[in-house]
Amino acid sequence: MTTGHLDATRLAEHAEGLLGAREAAAVEAHLGECEACRATAADLASVSAMLAAAPPTLRTPAHVVARLDRALTDEVTRTPEPAPVIQLSWFRRRAPQLLAAAATVGVLGFAGWVVASGSGDDDAGEATTAESSGGEDARDDAADGGLATDSDLESAEEESAAAPLQSEDGEFPAPPPELADQIRAIAEQGPAERGADDTCGLALAEELGDELVGAAETDVTGEAAVLVVVRSDNPAFVDGWVLPDCDATADEVLTALDVELD
Amino acid sequence: MTTDPRDDRLVDDDVLMRRHVGGDPDAFGELVRRHRDRLWAVALRTLGDPDDAADALQDGLINAYRRATSYRGDAAVTTWLHRIVVNACIDRVRKAAARPSDPLPDNNNRSLTFAGTGPDPADAVAMKLDIEAALATLPAEQRAALVLVDMEGVPVAEVARMLGCAVGTVKSRCARARAKLLPLLVPQQREGNQPATPDVPSTSPTSRSTPPGGDPR
Numbered sequence: 042m043t044t045g046h047l048d049a050t051r052l053a054e055h056a057e058g059l060l061g062a063r064e065a066a067a068v069e070a071h072l073g074e075c076e077a078c079r080a081t082a083a084d085l086a087s088v089s090a091m092l093a094a095a096p097p098t099l100r101t102p103a104h105v106v107a108r109l110d111r112a113l114t115d116e117v118t119r120t121p122e123p124a125p126v127i128q129l130s131w132f133r134r135r136a137p138q139l140l141a142a143a144a145t146v147g148v149l150g151f152a153g154w155v156v157a158s159g160s161g162d163d164d165a166g167e168a169t170t171a172e173s174s175g176g177e178d179a180r181d182d183a184a185d186g187g188l189a190t191d192s193d194l195e196s197a198e199e200e201s202a203a204a205p206l207q208s209e210d211g212e213f214p215a216p217p218p219e220l221a222d223q224i225r226a227i228a229e230q231g232p233a234e235r236g237a238d239d240t241c242g243l244a245l246a247e248e249l250g251d252e253l254v255g256a257a258e259t260d261v262t263g264e265a266a267v268l269v270v271v272r273s274d275n276p277a278f279v280d281g282w283v284l285p286d287c288d289a290t291a292d293e294v295l296t297a298l299d300v301e302l303d
Numbered sequence: 304m305t306t307d308p309r310d311d312r313l314v315d316d317d318v319l320m321r322r323h324v325g326g327d328p329d330a331f332g333e334l335v336r337r338h339r340d341r342l343w344a345v346a347l348r349t350l351g352d353p354d355d356a357a358d359a360l361q362d363g364l365i366n367a368y369r370r371a372t373s374y375r376g377d378a379a380v381t382t383w384l385h386r387i388v389v390n391a392c393i394d395r396v397r398k399a400a401a402r403p404s405d406p407l408p409d410n411n412n413r414s415l416t417f418a419g420t421g422p423d424p425a426d427a428v429a430m431k432l433d434i435e436a437a438l439a440t441l442p443a444e445q446r447a448a449l450v451l452v453d454m455e456g457v458p459v460a461e462v463a464r465m466l467g468c469a470v471g472t473v474k475s476r477c478a479r480a481r482a483k484l485l486p487l488l489v490p491q492q493r494e495g496n497q498p499a500t501p502d503v504p505s506t507s508p509t510s511r512s513t514p515p516g517g518d519p520r
Contacts, residue, residue, distance in 0.1 A: 048482070049481075049482035049485050050478065050479055050482040052482070053477075053478035053479065053481045053482045054475065054478045054479075056478065057474040057475070057477065057478045058474070059471065059474055059475055059478060081485075084485055084489045085481050085482065085485055087489060088453075088481045088484050088485055088488055088489060089453045089481060091434065091488055091489075092434065092449070092450075092453040092454045092484075093453055093454065093456070095434050095454060096344075097341055097344060098340035098341045098343075098344050099340060099343055099344040099347060099435070100340055100343075101339050101340050101343040102353065105343065105353075105356075105357045105360070106339070108357060108361065109335065109339070109357075109360065109361055109364060110332070112361050112364070112365060113331065113332055113335065113364065113365070113368065116365055116368050116369075117328045
């Protein structure tokens with residue numbers, strides 16, 4: 042025990058009370074007769090003191106500041122959260138671009154906002170449940186930082202009409218709540234109420250390959266516009282598209298909303 | 304209080320928190336500006352790598368942004384932010400520990416931890432690193448424990464809870480970390496090992512306690 046000096050780890054463990062009684066007594070005995078080890082013990086204490094005395098702040102590097110600003114700005118534009126009973130679809134027209142982005146950088150933008158169906162229709166309920174779990178898978182993938190697999194992308198593409206897509210670029214303003222009511226009103230009238238010569242919205246429906254339900258004038262965006270409602274791939278939902286005019290196509294969409302039918 | 308008395312133009316942190324929860328898009332950014340350097344310091348020191356630290360700081364701040372309504376006002380905003388960022392750092396430490404290989408060899412400074420062994424090539428090149436560089440040489444789990452205990456003043460029992468290990472494990476990690484830092488922070492000048500930094504008061508490693516997040520700024 043008295044041959045040579047104690048190593049610093051042993052002394053540090055002794056200072057923390059980690060040694061057993063016999064070992065601690067031996068260390069104490071050695072310290073009593075060895076000035077060098079006493080000095081080492083004092084130096085160990087000074088390490089803690091130096092750490093405690095370090096300035097509490099360090100200047101954040103500029104690139105980190107810029108990165109944090111960007112992340113928080115993105116976070117601000119991502120809010121507010123949608124109302125719970127409405128599915129937002131930000132937006133079907135972005136789906137190909139978002140999926141392409143997902144394929145290259147592994148970011149899947151869907152997930153989030155799938156809500157449980159309150160529909161009495163069993164098929165629709167099952168469909169919604171399946172989408173919900175699919176959305177969570179996609180979110181898990183994104184959280185793990187893993188690349189989406191081909192099968193993920195395929196299933197995502199199939200679901201893209203009803204599974205909501207979140208706009209990554211914040212291009213669209215959040216649709217006002219009254220838009221959902223207007224969409225429902227048009228959906229309740231149904232195609233039967235639409236005159237055979239009424240082609241308003243037909244261009245969009247044909248582009249999307251969806252059945253046109255109806256169209257009406259709307260001012261939800263604060264200016265004269267047309268609300269075109271088409272049948273979603275999911276029978277429990279219809280899609281409302283606000284367009285500048287009756288002949289506009291998806292590229293010109295002002296805002297859009299998927300609404301679950303009662 | 305969290306407001307810097309020298310700058311009373313600034314509203315209190317608590318007010319900014321309430322504004323943020325109320326939907327003010329600028330309030331949280333102002334909180335971040337105020338406390339960023341403090342949070343950066345703890346992230347960099349805990350993780351030892353600037354990229355990891357930036358990731359953890361971003362994760363923590365986004366988390367804080369989203370969880371603002373969970374702020375109860377029972378601690379200073381800066382303490383609350385500090386805790387969230389520290390947790391984000393610890394998440395990373397624990398995930399890294401779960402991976403099979405640790406890139407840092409555990410014993411690379413071993414020869415330096417013996418005092419008074421006479422002239423030694425390692426002693427000859429002993430240099431005084433700055434604290435961040437010295438911390439970066441430690442294994443991740445030792446570093447996290449030591450930073451929280453010795454730099455952030457978090458009680459050992461709390462650190463054990465945060466790291467998900469026993470109190471004795473925290474103490475052991477701290478002890479080994481201090482021994483490794485010794486030759487890096489305290490130059491070994493001579494055979495007898497006089498304290499090389501006489502201006503630093505020698506205190507017991509366990510007797511000092513500073514509340515975390517107490518930095519007014």
